[in-house]
Amino acid sequence: MATLASGHTAKVIEGSEKAKLTEDFPGFKKGWVRLFPGGWLLSRPFCKVADKLYNFEFRKDDVLVMSWPKCGTTWTQELVWTMRNSPNLDHPDAGLVIMNRVPFMEADMFAEESPKEDPSPVSETFKKLCPNGDPRDGMNYQLAQAIPDPRTLKTHLAFSLFAPSLLEKTKVVYVARNPKDIVLSFLHHHKLFKEMSFNGSLEAFVEYFLQDDLLYGPYWLHLREAWQKRGHPNLHIVFYEDLKADVMRELKRLDDFLGTGLSHDQLANVAKHASFDEMKASDSLMIGKYVINQEVLEKDGGFFRQGKSGDWKNKLTPDLIDKMDQWIAQKCDFGISFK
Numbered sequence: 001m002a003t004l005a006s007g008h009t010a011k012v013i014e015g016s017e018k019a020k021l022t023e024d025f026p027g028f029k030k031g032w033v034r035l036f037p038g039g040w041l042l043s044r045p046f047c048k049v050a051d052k053l054y055n056f057e058f059r060k061d062d063v064l065v066m067s068w069p070k071c072g073t074t075w076t077q078e079l080v081w082t083m084r085n086s087p088n089l090d091h092p093d094a095g096l097v098i099m100n101r102v103p104f105m106e107a108d109m110f111a112e113e114s115p116k117e118d119p120s121p122v123s124e125t126f127k128k129l130c131p132n133g134d135p136r137d138g139m140n141y142q143l144a145q146a147i148p149d150p151r152t153l154k155t156h157l158a159f160s161l162f163a164p165s166l167l168e169k170t171k172v173v174y175v176a177r178n179p180k181d182i183v184l185s186f187l188h189h190h191k192l193f194k195e196m197s198f199n200g201s202l203e204a205f206v207e208y209f210l211q212d213d214l215l216y217g218p219y220w221l222h223l224r225e226a227w228q229k230r231g232h233p234n235l236h237i238v239f240y241e242d243l244k245a246d247v248m249r250e251l252k253r254l255d256d257f258l259g260t261g262l263s264h265d266q267l268a269n270v271a272k273h274a275s276f277d278e279m280k281a282s283d284s285l286m287i288g289k290y291v292i293n294q295e296v297l298e299k300d301g302g303f304f305r306q307g308k309s310g311d312w313k314n315k316l317t318p319d320l321i322d323k324m325d326q327w328i329a330q331k332c333d334f335g336i337s338f339k
Protein backbone atom coordinates (compact mmCIF):
# COMPACT_ATOMS: atom_id res chain seq x y z
CA MET A 1 0.00 0.00 0.00
CA ALA A 2 1.36 3.42 -0.93
CA THR A 3 0.15 6.81 0.25
CA LEU A 4 -0.13 9.48 -2.43
CA ALA A 5 0.31 13.24 -2.14
CA SER A 6 -3.48 13.56 -2.45
CA GLY A 7 -3.76 11.61 0.81
CA HIS A 8 -5.19 8.54 -0.95
CA THR A 9 -3.98 5.08 -0.15
CA ALA A 10 -3.26 3.05 -3.26
CA LYS A 11 -4.05 -0.64 -3.04
CA VAL A 12 -2.92 -2.88 -5.89
CA ILE A 13 -5.71 -5.22 -7.03
CA GLU A 14 -4.69 -8.84 -6.43
CA GLY A 15 -6.22 -12.27 -5.95
CA SER A 16 -9.71 -13.18 -7.15
CA GLU A 17 -10.61 -9.59 -8.03
CA LYS A 18 -7.58 -9.37 -10.32
CA ALA A 19 -8.35 -12.79 -11.80
CA LYS A 20 -11.90 -11.73 -12.71
CA LEU A 21 -10.79 -8.42 -14.24
CA THR A 22 -8.03 -10.19 -16.17
CA GLU A 23 -10.50 -12.72 -17.53
CA ASP A 24 -13.07 -10.12 -18.58
CA PHE A 25 -10.58 -7.51 -19.87
CA PRO A 26 -7.87 -9.76 -21.30
CA GLY A 27 -6.19 -6.95 -23.24
CA PHE A 28 -5.40 -4.98 -20.12
CA LYS A 29 -1.94 -6.03 -19.01
CA LYS A 30 -0.94 -3.16 -16.77
CA GLY A 31 -2.82 -4.18 -13.67
CA TRP A 32 -5.19 -2.14 -11.55
CA VAL A 33 -4.93 -0.05 -8.42
CA ARG A 34 -7.74 1.24 -6.22
CA LEU A 35 -7.45 4.49 -4.32
CA PHE A 36 -9.07 5.11 -0.96
CA PRO A 37 -11.09 7.01 0.01
CA GLY A 38 -13.32 7.02 -3.03
CA GLY A 39 -12.50 3.66 -4.55
CA TRP A 40 -11.08 5.18 -7.74
CA LEU A 41 -10.01 2.28 -9.98
CA LEU A 42 -7.01 3.16 -12.12
CA SER A 43 -4.27 1.57 -14.13
CA ARG A 44 -1.46 0.41 -11.83
CA PRO A 45 1.16 2.78 -13.33
CA PHE A 46 -1.03 5.67 -12.17
CA CYS A 47 0.95 5.54 -8.92
CA LYS A 48 4.02 6.73 -10.84
CA VAL A 49 2.28 9.89 -12.10
CA ALA A 50 -0.19 10.56 -9.26
CA ASP A 51 1.98 12.91 -7.21
CA LYS A 52 3.24 14.79 -10.26
CA LEU A 53 -0.37 15.43 -11.30
CA TYR A 54 -1.43 16.41 -7.80
CA ASN A 55 1.41 18.93 -7.70
CA PHE A 56 0.96 20.07 -11.31
CA GLU A 57 1.54 23.79 -11.60
CA PHE A 58 -1.61 25.14 -13.16
CA ARG A 59 -1.59 28.70 -14.46
CA LYS A 60 -4.39 31.20 -14.41
CA ASP A 61 -4.76 31.11 -18.20
CA ASP A 62 -5.13 27.32 -18.25
CA VAL A 63 -8.45 25.65 -18.91
CA LEU A 64 -8.82 22.08 -17.69
CA VAL A 65 -11.53 20.01 -19.38
CA MET A 66 -12.54 17.42 -16.81
CA SER A 67 -15.02 14.56 -17.03
CA TRP A 68 -15.56 10.89 -16.43
CA PRO A 69 -14.83 8.86 -19.61
CA LYS A 70 -17.23 9.02 -22.55
CA CYS A 71 -19.04 12.17 -21.43
CA GLY A 72 -18.07 14.13 -24.54
CA THR A 73 -14.66 15.26 -23.32
CA THR A 74 -13.02 15.22 -26.75
CA TRP A 75 -15.82 17.28 -28.28
CA THR A 76 -15.59 19.81 -25.45
CA GLN A 77 -11.77 19.92 -25.71
CA GLU A 78 -12.06 20.73 -29.40
CA LEU A 79 -14.71 23.39 -28.76
CA VAL A 80 -12.66 25.04 -26.00
CA TRP A 81 -9.34 24.84 -27.85
CA THR A 82 -10.84 26.25 -31.06
CA MET A 83 -12.66 29.04 -29.23
CA ARG A 84 -9.43 30.08 -27.53
CA ASN A 85 -6.99 29.56 -30.38
CA SER A 86 -8.67 29.42 -33.72
CA PRO A 87 -12.14 30.99 -33.84
CA ASN A 88 -11.45 32.02 -37.45
CA LEU A 89 -10.25 28.47 -38.19
CA ASP A 90 -6.81 29.69 -39.20
CA HIS A 91 -4.46 28.36 -36.49
CA PRO A 92 -1.55 26.38 -37.95
CA ASP A 93 -1.80 23.72 -35.20
CA ALA A 94 -5.49 23.03 -35.85
CA GLY A 95 -4.51 20.09 -38.04
CA LEU A 96 -2.62 18.39 -35.22
CA VAL A 97 -4.39 15.44 -33.63
CA ILE A 98 -6.13 16.69 -30.51
CA MET A 99 -3.91 15.05 -27.87
CA ASN A 100 -1.00 17.08 -29.21
CA ARG A 101 -2.83 20.36 -28.67
CA VAL A 102 -4.80 19.38 -25.56
CA PRO A 103 -2.66 16.93 -23.59
CA PHE A 104 -4.45 14.11 -21.74
CA MET A 105 -2.75 14.64 -18.41
CA GLU A 106 -2.77 11.13 -16.91
CA ALA A 107 -2.51 9.22 -20.20
CA ASP A 108 0.98 8.00 -19.32
CA MET A 109 -0.68 5.41 -17.09
CA PHE A 110 -1.89 3.74 -20.29
CA ALA A 111 1.28 4.24 -22.33
CA GLU A 112 2.97 1.27 -23.91
CA GLU A 113 6.53 0.76 -22.76
CA SER A 114 7.44 -0.17 -26.31
CA PRO A 115 4.86 1.51 -28.54
CA LYS A 116 3.56 -0.74 -31.33
CA GLU A 117 3.24 2.24 -33.60
CA ASP A 118 6.06 4.40 -34.68
CA PRO A 119 5.61 7.25 -34.33
CA SER A 120 3.00 7.05 -31.56
CA PRO A 121 0.40 9.86 -31.87
CA VAL A 122 2.12 12.24 -29.44
CA SER A 123 5.75 11.37 -30.06
CA GLU A 124 6.47 13.87 -32.85
CA THR A 125 5.05 16.78 -30.87
CA PHE A 126 6.84 15.52 -27.77
CA LYS A 127 10.18 15.54 -29.59
CA LYS A 128 9.51 19.05 -30.85
CA LEU A 129 8.31 20.60 -27.59
CA CYS A 130 10.42 18.58 -25.15
CA PRO A 131 13.72 18.08 -27.02
CA ASN A 132 15.55 17.09 -23.83
CA GLY A 133 12.68 15.10 -22.34
CA ASP A 134 12.86 11.38 -21.68
CA PRO A 135 9.73 9.63 -22.99
CA ARG A 136 9.99 7.18 -20.07
CA ASP A 137 9.16 10.05 -17.71
CA GLY A 138 5.74 10.35 -19.37
CA MET A 139 5.28 12.07 -22.71
CA ASN A 140 1.77 13.28 -21.93
CA TYR A 141 2.70 14.79 -18.58
CA GLN A 142 5.70 16.55 -20.10
CA LEU A 143 3.61 17.80 -23.01
CA ALA A 144 1.06 19.18 -20.57
CA GLN A 145 3.87 21.25 -19.09
CA ALA A 146 5.43 22.25 -22.39
CA ILE A 147 2.60 23.30 -24.68
CA PRO A 148 2.44 27.07 -25.20
CA ASP A 149 0.00 29.30 -23.34
CA PRO A 150 -2.92 29.49 -23.26
CA ARG A 151 -3.00 25.82 -22.34
CA THR A 152 -6.11 23.68 -22.65
CA LEU A 153 -5.69 20.37 -20.81
CA LYS A 154 -7.77 17.22 -20.42
CA THR A 155 -8.32 14.84 -17.52
CA HIS A 156 -10.71 12.07 -16.52
CA LEU A 157 -9.50 12.27 -12.93
CA ALA A 158 -11.79 13.62 -10.24
CA PHE A 159 -11.28 16.85 -8.33
CA SER A 160 -10.00 15.01 -5.26
CA LEU A 161 -6.95 13.74 -7.15
CA PHE A 162 -5.79 17.31 -7.74
CA ALA A 163 -4.66 19.85 -5.16
CA PRO A 164 -7.57 21.58 -3.41
CA SER A 165 -6.34 24.90 -4.84
CA LEU A 166 -7.17 23.80 -8.41
CA LEU A 167 -10.12 26.14 -8.87
CA GLU A 168 -8.24 29.04 -7.34
CA LYS A 169 -5.50 28.56 -9.93
CA THR A 170 -7.37 27.77 -13.11
CA LYS A 171 -10.68 27.43 -14.90
CA VAL A 172 -12.32 24.00 -15.15
CA VAL A 173 -14.94 23.00 -17.73
CA TYR A 174 -16.65 19.89 -16.35
CA VAL A 175 -18.62 17.67 -18.75
CA ALA A 176 -21.46 15.42 -17.55
CA ARG A 177 -23.59 12.92 -19.46
CA ASN A 178 -26.51 10.61 -18.81
CA PRO A 179 -24.98 7.42 -17.35
CA LYS A 180 -27.23 5.24 -19.51
CA ASP A 181 -25.52 6.57 -22.65
CA ILE A 182 -22.09 6.58 -21.00
CA VAL A 183 -22.34 2.88 -20.27
CA LEU A 184 -23.05 2.06 -23.92
CA SER A 185 -20.28 4.32 -25.17
CA PHE A 186 -17.79 2.92 -22.64
CA LEU A 187 -18.76 -0.64 -23.55
CA HIS A 188 -17.95 0.14 -27.17
CA HIS A 189 -14.62 1.67 -26.08
CA HIS A 190 -13.77 -1.48 -24.11
CA LYS A 191 -14.51 -3.66 -27.12
CA LEU A 192 -12.85 -1.40 -29.68
CA PHE A 193 -9.47 -1.01 -28.03
CA LYS A 194 -7.25 -4.08 -28.01
CA GLU A 195 -5.87 -2.79 -24.74
CA MET A 196 -9.24 -3.60 -23.15
CA SER A 197 -10.88 -6.24 -25.38
CA PHE A 198 -13.82 -6.70 -23.01
CA ASN A 199 -15.34 -10.03 -23.90
CA GLY A 200 -18.48 -10.07 -21.76
CA SER A 201 -22.12 -9.15 -22.30
CA LEU A 202 -23.89 -5.79 -22.05
CA GLU A 203 -25.48 -7.03 -18.80
CA ALA A 204 -22.08 -7.86 -17.31
CA PHE A 205 -20.66 -4.50 -18.36
CA VAL A 206 -23.58 -2.58 -16.81
CA GLU A 207 -22.95 -4.54 -13.61
CA TYR A 208 -19.29 -3.46 -13.64
CA PHE A 209 -20.46 0.15 -14.01
CA LEU A 210 -23.03 -0.11 -11.22
CA GLN A 211 -20.46 -1.67 -8.88
CA ASP A 212 -17.92 1.14 -9.61
CA ASP A 213 -15.59 -1.52 -11.01
CA LEU A 214 -14.69 0.07 -14.36
CA LEU A 215 -11.52 2.08 -14.91
CA TYR A 216 -11.84 5.51 -13.32
CA GLY A 217 -14.19 4.11 -10.70
CA PRO A 218 -17.35 5.67 -9.36
CA TYR A 219 -18.99 8.02 -11.86
CA TRP A 220 -21.47 9.21 -9.22
CA LEU A 221 -18.67 10.32 -6.90
CA HIS A 222 -16.78 12.03 -9.73
CA LEU A 223 -19.97 13.94 -10.56
CA ARG A 224 -20.78 14.68 -6.94
CA GLU A 225 -17.38 16.23 -6.32
CA ALA A 226 -17.93 18.59 -9.26
CA TRP A 227 -21.60 19.24 -8.52
CA GLN A 228 -20.82 20.28 -4.98
CA LYS A 229 -18.49 22.95 -6.35
CA ARG A 230 -21.02 24.37 -8.81
CA GLY A 231 -21.39 28.09 -8.44
CA HIS A 232 -17.63 28.53 -8.12
CA PRO A 233 -16.72 31.28 -10.60
CA ASN A 234 -13.93 29.13 -12.09
CA LEU A 235 -16.12 26.07 -12.68
CA HIS A 236 -18.43 25.63 -15.65
CA ILE A 237 -20.55 22.50 -15.92
CA VAL A 238 -21.84 21.45 -19.31
CA PHE A 239 -24.05 18.48 -20.18
CA TYR A 240 -23.46 16.44 -23.33
CA GLU A 241 -27.22 16.43 -23.91
CA ASP A 242 -27.31 20.25 -23.84
CA LEU A 243 -24.47 20.42 -26.36
CA LYS A 244 -26.44 18.10 -28.59
CA ALA A 245 -29.70 20.01 -28.13
CA ASP A 246 -28.35 23.50 -28.84
CA VAL A 247 -24.62 23.82 -29.39
CA MET A 248 -24.80 27.57 -30.12
CA ARG A 249 -26.50 28.28 -26.80
CA GLU A 250 -23.84 26.24 -24.98
CA LEU A 251 -21.05 27.96 -26.91
CA LYS A 252 -22.43 31.34 -25.83
CA ARG A 253 -22.37 30.14 -22.19
CA LEU A 254 -18.81 28.90 -22.68
CA ASP A 255 -17.83 32.18 -24.33
CA ASP A 256 -19.08 34.06 -21.25
CA PHE A 257 -17.20 31.70 -18.92
CA LEU A 258 -13.94 31.70 -20.87
CA GLY A 259 -14.11 35.41 -21.62
CA THR A 260 -13.28 34.77 -25.27
CA GLY A 261 -15.66 37.47 -26.56
CA LEU A 262 -16.39 35.73 -29.86
CA SER A 263 -18.87 36.93 -32.46
CA HIS A 264 -21.86 34.89 -33.58
CA ASP A 265 -20.02 33.99 -36.79
CA GLN A 266 -16.95 32.84 -34.87
CA LEU A 267 -19.07 30.67 -32.58
CA ALA A 268 -20.75 29.22 -35.66
CA ASN A 269 -17.27 28.45 -37.10
CA VAL A 270 -16.36 26.62 -33.90
CA ALA A 271 -19.61 24.65 -33.83
CA LYS A 272 -19.19 23.52 -37.42
CA HIS A 273 -15.51 22.71 -37.05
CA ALA A 274 -16.21 20.52 -33.99
CA SER A 275 -19.38 18.92 -35.35
CA PHE A 276 -19.56 15.15 -35.10
CA ASP A 277 -19.07 14.61 -38.84
CA GLU A 278 -16.02 16.87 -39.02
CA MET A 279 -14.42 15.33 -35.96
CA LYS A 280 -15.20 11.83 -37.10
CA ALA A 281 -13.00 12.48 -40.12
CA SER A 282 -10.02 12.39 -37.72
CA ASP A 283 -10.98 8.97 -36.32
CA SER A 284 -8.06 7.16 -37.91
CA LEU A 285 -5.62 9.74 -36.49
CA MET A 286 -7.03 9.40 -32.98
CA ILE A 287 -6.69 5.65 -32.99
CA GLY A 288 -4.03 3.88 -34.97
CA LYS A 289 -4.90 0.62 -36.66
CA TYR A 290 -2.63 -1.43 -34.39
CA VAL A 291 -4.52 -0.53 -31.25
CA ILE A 292 -8.05 -1.36 -32.30
CA ASN A 293 -10.09 -4.44 -32.98
CA GLN A 294 -10.85 -3.99 -36.66
CA GLU A 295 -14.04 -6.05 -36.68
CA VAL A 296 -15.53 -3.88 -33.90
CA LEU A 297 -14.62 -0.76 -35.87
CA GLU A 298 -16.34 -2.11 -38.96
CA LYS A 299 -19.46 -3.31 -37.12
CA ASP A 300 -20.04 -0.63 -34.49
CA GLY A 301 -17.90 2.38 -35.40
CA GLY A 302 -14.66 3.94 -34.21
CA PHE A 303 -13.71 6.33 -31.43
CA PHE A 304 -16.36 8.71 -32.80
CA ARG A 305 -19.05 6.06 -32.63
CA GLN A 306 -22.43 7.70 -33.21
CA GLY A 307 -22.51 10.99 -31.30
CA LYS A 308 -26.15 10.79 -30.21
CA SER A 309 -27.93 11.20 -26.93
CA GLY A 310 -30.73 8.97 -25.72
CA ASP A 311 -29.83 5.84 -27.69
CA TRP A 312 -30.02 3.91 -24.40
CA LYS A 313 -33.80 3.82 -24.99
CA ASN A 314 -33.14 1.50 -27.95
CA LYS A 315 -30.26 -0.50 -26.52
CA LEU A 316 -30.89 -1.14 -22.81
CA THR A 317 -33.41 -3.77 -21.76
CA PRO A 318 -36.22 -2.77 -19.34
CA ASP A 319 -34.38 -4.72 -16.64
CA LEU A 320 -31.13 -2.78 -17.19
CA ILE A 321 -33.01 0.53 -17.31
CA ASP A 322 -34.63 -0.38 -14.01
CA LYS A 323 -31.26 -1.22 -12.44
CA MET A 324 -29.72 2.00 -13.66
CA ASP A 325 -32.69 4.04 -12.46
CA GLN A 326 -32.28 2.53 -9.00
CA TRP A 327 -28.55 3.31 -9.08
CA ILE A 328 -29.27 6.92 -10.11
CA ALA A 329 -31.86 7.31 -7.35
CA GLN A 330 -29.49 5.91 -4.71
CA LYS A 331 -26.13 7.32 -5.76
CA CYS A 332 -26.92 10.52 -7.62
CA ASP A 333 -29.11 11.97 -4.88
CA PHE A 334 -27.26 15.29 -4.65
CA GLY A 335 -29.57 17.34 -6.86
CA ILE A 336 -28.40 16.50 -10.35
CA SER A 337 -30.91 15.36 -12.96
CA PHE A 338 -30.09 13.70 -16.24
CA LYS A 339 -31.70 14.47 -19.58
Ligand code: PPS
Residues within 6 Å of the ligand: 067, 068, 069, 070, 071, 072, 073, 074, 075, 181, 184, 185, 186, 188, 189, 274, 275, 276, 277, 279, 303, 304, 305, 306, 307, 308
Ligand atom coordinates in the same frame (compact mmCIF):
# COMPACT_ATOMS: atom_id res chain seq x y z
S1 PPS B 1 -13.06 9.54 -23.92
O1 PPS B 1 -12.46 8.40 -24.65
O2 PPS B 1 -13.45 9.12 -22.57
O3 PPS B 1 -12.21 10.73 -23.88
O4 PPS B 1 -14.39 9.86 -24.71
P1 PPS B 1 -15.19 11.24 -24.71
O5 PPS B 1 -14.59 12.14 -25.69
O6 PPS B 1 -15.39 11.74 -23.33
O7 PPS B 1 -16.63 10.77 -25.21
C1 PPS B 1 -16.77 10.08 -26.40
C2 PPS B 1 -18.22 10.21 -26.83
O8 PPS B 1 -18.45 11.53 -27.34
C3 PPS B 1 -18.88 11.43 -28.71
N1 PPS B 1 -18.40 12.57 -29.48
C4 PPS B 1 -19.20 13.48 -30.02
N2 PPS B 1 -20.53 13.61 -30.00
C5 PPS B 1 -21.05 14.66 -30.68
N3 PPS B 1 -20.32 15.55 -31.37
C6 PPS B 1 -18.97 15.46 -31.41
N4 PPS B 1 -18.25 16.33 -32.09
C7 PPS B 1 -18.36 14.38 -30.70
N5 PPS B 1 -17.08 13.99 -30.52
C8 PPS B 1 -17.12 12.87 -29.77
C9 PPS B 1 -18.28 10.12 -29.16
O9 PPS B 1 -18.85 9.67 -30.35
C10 PPS B 1 -18.57 9.25 -27.94
O10 PPS B 1 -19.96 8.97 -27.78
P2 PPS B 1 -20.71 7.73 -28.45
O11 PPS B 1 -22.05 7.70 -27.76
O12 PPS B 1 -19.90 6.52 -28.18
O13 PPS B 1 -20.83 8.05 -29.91
